[in-house]
Amino acid sequence: MSNEPSTAAEPLRICIAGAGAIGGTLAVRLAAAGHHVSVLARGKTLQAIRENGLTLHDLHGVTHARPAADDRPGFGVQDLILVCAKSQDMAGLLPQLQPLIGERTVVVPTNNGVPWWYFHREGGRFDGEQVRAVDPEGALARAVPLDNLIGSVLFITAEVTAPGVIRSVNPHLIVLGEPSGAMSERLLRVRAAIEAAGIEARATDRIRDKLWTKIIANISTNPLSVITHGTLEQLYGQPELREVVTQVMREALLVASSYGARVDIDPLTFVQLGEAMGPFRTSMLQDLERGRPLELAAIGDAVLELAQRYAVPMPITRAVVSLARFRGLGAQQQHAARAA
Known part of the structure; x- marks a missing residue:
């Protein structure tokens, strides 16, 4: 010890x-x-x-x-x-x-x-x-x-x-x-x-500034990890996935700024820090693999709700969250069928 x-x-x-x-x-x-x-x-x-x-x-x-x-x-x-x-x-x-x-x-x-x-x-x-x-x-x-x-x-x-x-x-x-x-x-x-x-x-x-830092990290990686089964290293490191992550980040940063939040990490730094975390699976991917409900309401839907209050468009984020929800419901049904 x-x-x-x-x-x-x-x-x-x-x-x-x-x-x-x-x-x-x-x-x-x-x-x-x-x-x-x-x-x-x-x-x-x-x-x-x-x-x-x-x-x-x-x-x-x-x-x-x-x-x-x-x-x-x-x-x-x-x-x-x-x-x-x-x-x-x-x-x-x-x-x-x-x-x-x-x-x-x-x-x-x-x-x-x-x-x-x-x-x-x-x-x-x-x-x-x-x-x-x-x-x-x-x-x-x-x-x-x-x-x-x-x-x-x-x-x-x-x-x-x-x-x-x-x-x-x-x-x-x-x-x-x-x-x-x-x-x-x-x-x-x-x-x-x-x-x-x-x-x-x-x-x-200014706790909400830090909340938005984590919210942006979560919404740009967790739902996408459900769709791709990618680790943080892959999501931030592979060019085709990094592009989606970065687009979601930009949309979420606009929402954060609408509420007066000061996020002191830019998308490039986000990507560099995220890739350095290595082959870690997001909590949402871990839940998917266990057939558990996904934390999409707080990580995805709530951000989309806050965006609507200021009419901030989030087309990429909305699509990724919808695909993750479809994937998550399918995984839960398969898990329930196996357990029956």
């Missing part, structure tokens, strides 16, 4: 809601730093954690942790909840978290794409409105008090290689920010706890 970072501050009570690749990575790192970590999981993952704990292979080496694990939120009120489920699973998960949330509990959703809280205290012309693609009835906004939320953008590539075993070969980075832009005490406290766990953590007063 590698030498582990430790936190000098008082340990926090932290619940990881969703123990997939990202949730498992965070659970291991935070548990190794001395925090009281519990995990909401289910199925084979829950069984594996109960029997053998979690094992993470990352740049720190091989780290093992045995967090408390259950499929019901019986862990008591938490200081911090990291919600690591897919966007399409939020409607089922968020209401379950209510017994864990106290007045001072900080809830940090980590899912990809446009978050349901995007317009909460946004300060623009759509302040307080819903993103209907991800929260059509406002159920997510009602499930967790919006004032308990801190936004996050994760730049972590990870993959579950077996139940309870995660592999992550790139550096970990998480950017945190209040929806209002305030540099609050609770924001800095959460940032410090995550940083002390061996994960680079940054606090920002």
Whole structure:
């Protein structure tokens, strides 16, 4: 086992809601730093954690942790909840978290794409409105008090290689920010706890800028990976795929700028950084291969919805998202047929 970072501050009570690749990575790192970590999981993952704990292979080496694990939120009120489920699973998960949330509990959703809280205290012309693609009835906004939320953008590539075993070969980075832009005490406290766990953590007063950086990376690669089965190295490196990626990026950058976001990475730098990540399969491609629903509502449909509000055309993006949806539904049907 590698030498582990430790936190000098008082340990926090932290619940990881969703123990997939990202949730498992965070659970291991935070548990190794001395925090009281519990995990909401289910199925084979829950069984594996109960029997053998979690094992993470990352740049720190091989780290093992045995967090408390259950499929019901019986862990008591938490200081911090990291919600690591897919966007399409939020409607089922968020209401379950209510017994864990106290007045001072900080809830940090980590899912990809446009978050349901995007317009909460946004300060623009759509302040307080819903993103209907991800929260059509406002159920997510009602499930967790919006004032308990801190936004996050994760730049972590990870993959579950077996139940309870995660592999992550790139550096970990998480950017945190209040929806209002305030540099609050609770924001800095959460940032410090995550940083002390061996994960680079940054606090920002412009979280939506970083959201758009990740949104652009996701929408330009995830749906296309479903169509092509290409890795990041192939999507960014092969000329015929790189051209499509770049066109989608340009369309998404126009949407970001319409909302006043400042994206400080140009398409060429995006491509260079993406290709350097190597033969990594996107999370959406991993879901396709397992016959799972694709995270297209938050990664694709929500961006198209935001584009419509400012009449920004996205013809290439719309076509790629539609093709990915067709491919994903077909994969789910095939998987269901095999399982029957």
